[in-house]
Amino acid sequence: MKRNWTPKQPGKITQDKAYVNVRLLDPASNFDMVCDSTGGLITRGEKVSEIGPKIFENGISDDIEVIDCLGHCLIPGLVDMRVQVREPGYEHKETIESVGLSATAGGVTTIVCLPNTKPIIADASQVEFLARRARKIGLTKIYPYAALTANLGGKKLTEIGLLAEAGAVAFTDGDKAIENAQVLRRALSYALTFDLLIVQHPEEPSLVPNGGMNAGETATRLGLPGIPREAEIIMIERDIRLVEMTGGKLHFAHISTSESVSVIRKAKEKGLRITCDTAPPYFALNDQTIGEYRTFAKLSPPLRSEDDRKAIIAGLKDGTIDAIASDHSPQDADSKRLPFTQAESGGVGLETLLSVSLDLHHNGNLSLLEVLEKITNRPAELLNLPAGKIEVGSAADLVIFDPDFGWQVKDTDLVSKSKNTPFDLRLVQGIVRRTIIDGRMVYKSEDE
């Protein structure tokens, strides 16, 4: 397969583009429309300017560039609300540029990055650094979370009001839970002053042994320490009480157990301002993937049981789980080529986010629009981002994908600097053909 990236250049786009012969899908407006050569979408400059099944009925004027989409799907660019960019500080694992290549290859036009870089994103200058670097590189758009507590230490709040003014979209301690109940209580309450969202990694640290996997039969057979499912459930249950107490706004990242889904479902029914996401490994894999100590399948939270996996799918179907995020966590080979207990946890996910999520559609669990909503409009809504939908006047961040094309994930094919995918050798269906950001095509793939 031939793949090409063309990073965005500065300057105006003079030519309008017409996307024809296309199936237009937009979860935000719930449309799914098949257009032949007489319909589709026009971009003018950096924006979408016209959409409709008959807009080219009277032909297309010569000064418009026509792009034949070959009947493939045209959707809003993906919004990935949980990505570790690793720059600055860990450029041997990933950089803003390599994450941009990886994201655009996966159809992701907007990412939201965790603050656990070095230095940590905890002041206005860090927020601005990221925005500036991302603009300069001209691949995917990057919005940052900022740290909720100083040094991610879980004790003292950062200046979240000032950070929000500088452009931080929400606040989290990344892959560390906010453990102290009083700190989270105050944070939820204070954040409400500015109506800001807090994102929690729900895991009670005292229940998590070093280097473990999901507690259960596989852990027992492998002789690995077990991380009980209760570590996640207890933290979610506690936090729900704190949200109820403060009226705050909390989002649980990458939930992985069936009870997590059921307690969040109940909390939502009560009208609490709670949302959550999960990541593809938790609906596409279970703890048996670890097999003979495969460290690429060592994740945080750990891969759970088959029953949990099915419950996560049910949670996605009924809307309890709002979004799917890649939970992209690049780890260099040296961090993974170790005994299981010592290996770092985490997997890359940007390039497989769409394809693995489409399994939910191909397997008949969710409709195509339902799947797309979880990776476009819904995460954008949660974080108030101007992304994730196709409408006249919105930024032309678009993806064209072939939903039926089958391919095999290979770690060596990934363009991410780190290759640690838990989906290595998996057969998937659905591939990104073009990624368009602000009206410009930045990525294209073709069969040779």
Add this chain to the structure above:
Amino acid sequence: MASSPVKNTYPHRHILGIEGLFPQEIAYVLEKSEEYVAQNRRADKKINLLYGCTIINLFFEDSTRTRTSFELAAKRLSADVINMSINNSSINKGETLIDTAATLNAMHPDILVVRAGLSGAVQLLADKVNCSVINAGDGGHEHPTQAFLDALTIQRRKGKLQGLKIAICGDILHSRVARSNIYLLITMGAQVRLVAPKTLIPAGAENLGVKVFHTMEQGLEDCDIVMMLRLQTERMEGNFFPSIREYFHFFGLDYKKLSVAKADALIMHPGPANRGVEIDSEVADDFSRSVIREQVEMGVAVRMACLDILSNNLKTEREMHPNEA
């Protein structure tokens, strides 16, 4: 008007708090205070009203302003006044408070002026003595004379309390001044708004009859009075807000934030003000807007009125029940 005798409509032995007082009771204290404002501005400030009356200023918490104000008030009325400062940290509070009350009671004082670090401590002490007690501030509960002096300041400048829009801003959670002011102003028909980050608004504040805002821009809109509170960092155990810098940025009073209030809005502060924390120096020192010094002046008058009223009530009570004291 000040010379015509006003009917005493404050029938209580103590002044422990504003909560539960009736409008006419508050109005009477304010009217009485007006008389003393005039007296304090005369060259001859001293009268013999409380000659032979014993007043003890019992302060369990550091205070300079309030204690001085009470002392001066007592001296202008010719009372015998003694100051007792008892260091909070060196005593076992529960036991000593009642012991102290019994000891002092044996000396036959007429009025005790008490400040305590713990909420409810002044009430507890008042139950154990035969004299009158004025609460000069108890923990995070009430500070009634501050509310009277604030109301007097406002009433003199605006001619009324009824219908005014008054914003109380800042550390409401830890503030006894805020609580007393809320009770008083609402009882007198003012519209009170609280403006603070969510962490500094006490639970259930809305049930007190106030409106709660989390931005100065919304909270100060169209207000007649902007009452700033001191940020009581000494009472805070972490994470009510991230930093002074951020607090000042969003909640410190400066001209920009003040611009949404009425053009003739007054700025008040119970003092001592933390400049650059809750209030910009420029605003605090703008005497066309800031009435902070006037509040201090009203303080002495209000406390004279309180001593006057209570000593009078005590005298009547003792005449009716001569054997109890």
